[in-house]
Amino acid sequence: MPDGGARRTGIALTERQRIAWLRLIRSDNVGPATFRDLINHCGSAENALAMLPELSARGGATRAIRIATAEEAERELETARRQGARFVGIGEPDYPPALRQIDGAPPLLAVKGNLSAATRPSVGIVGSRNASIAGAKFAAMVARDCGRAGYVVTSGLARGIDTAAHRASLETGTIAVLAGGLDQPYPPENLPLLDEITDGPGLAVSEMPFGWEPRARDFPRRNRLIAGISLGTVVVEAAERSGSLITARIAADFGRLVFAVPGSPLDPRCHGTNGLLKQGAIVTTGSSDVIEALAPLSRLDLFSGPVVEEPEKTGGNMLPPDDDDRATIASALGPTPVEVDDIIRHTGLPPPSVYLILLELDLAGRLHRHVGGLVSLAMEK
Incomplete structure (x- = not known):
């Protein structure tokens, strides 16, 4: 049985820091x-x-960058408090430890419910919204057994497999990851289920602002959180072009385990899972396949991962790069994602200068960041 997440480490943010963090992450071009x-x-x-105005201007911004105000941050914090929620920073004790390990982990998470669920080992269970009866029963069985084995079940609150997994783990603890704000669950029909989750030993989490209605592009972001919180992700049913396959791919990119339940070649809902098996996913025909594979991972120390810290020293003392260096970086970039190390080798510029120029371009809206730390130049519209 995994450690129940008893060891909690980290340093709490002050209220002033929390407001500044929320302002920064809610400002334009800051991911x-x-x-x-x-x-x-x-x-x-x-x-x-x-420093945001200066940095974005140096990156070639054509208009002033929008910076979230202290009043806006305070209103969002007050909205969270009214709804029984709060914001947890990446370096604080109640932040999901496995999520700290991933590239691009959210610096702040809005959370509501039982915070102890965040620090327990988790398994993700995802699959088709249009689930079969057999698929939903299998997902519920795995969720129930994993819950009894000490794991929190993480899923996306969607119809079908997600709903079955959440319901089966209500008593043992489940984490619902939302694509919109905590007050904008999707689908709306699962609001009663969300209330059951947060009223019990479970938790709801989101990186989006309160009031944010989820859009299509927000669901892959949510899927990355499911994969990041979980030590492994079980895909029960998935069509060839489904969000569940995105979750599985992201989990694999994070170095997490991917489990797939085999299904009939005649059922389109199983084409994606059968494809995962061809790619090396763990064949899953029972709960024991998941529990036994996760056991060694659940004993790993996940509390020593990278966090965002605020050094006591004042930063920004480095001299800004000159325009020739910026032009060199911009000309080296294109629409194809590349590694930052390749940019450094190609240009011969000092790494600190390269990172600073990329930061300037990002804040100016001229850079795209991709999974794995890759970057590309945003094409002019």
Whole structure:
């Protein structure tokens, strides 16, 4: 049986830091990776907020960058409090430890429910929204057995397999990852299920602002959180072009285990899972396949992973690169994603200069970041 997440480490943010962090992540062109780079360069979120206009202008921004105000951050914190939720920072004790390990982990998570669920070992269970009766029963069986074995079950609150997994693990603990704000569950019909999760030993999490209605592009972001929170992800039924396959691919990219339940070649809902098996996913015909494979991972120390820290020193002391260096980087980039190390080797520029120029381009809206730390130039519209 896995350790129940008794060891909780980390340093709590002050209220002032939490407001600054929320302002920074809610500002234009600041995603999780950019947030981390800003903290590393500027020394703190407050310093980063002050430097955003200069950095984005140096990157070639054509208009002033929108910076979230303290009032906006305070209103969102108050909204969370009214709804019984809170924001947890990546370096705090209640942040999911496995999620800390991934590239681009959210610096802040909105959470509601039993926070102890966040620090317990987790298994993700995902699959078709249009699930078969057999698929839903199998997902429920795996969720129930994994819950009894000490794992929290993580899924996306969708119809079908997700719903079956959540319901089967209500008593032992389940994490619902939302694509929209915590107050905007999708589908709306699962709001009563979400209430059951948060009223019990489970938890709801989201990286999106309160009031945010989920759009199609938000679901892959949600899927990355499911894969990041979980030590392994079980795919029960999935068509060839399904979000569950995105979750499985992301889990594999994170170095997590991927389990797939074989199905009939005649059922389109099984084409994706059968394809995963051809690619090396773990054949899953019973709960024991999952529990036995996860056992060694659940004993690993996940609490020593990378976190976003605010150094006591003031950052931003490095001299800005010159325009020739910026032009060199911009000309080396294109629409094809490349590794930062390749940019450094190709240009011969010092790594700190390369990272700073990429940060400037990012804040100016001229850079795309991709899974695995790859970057590409945003094409002019």
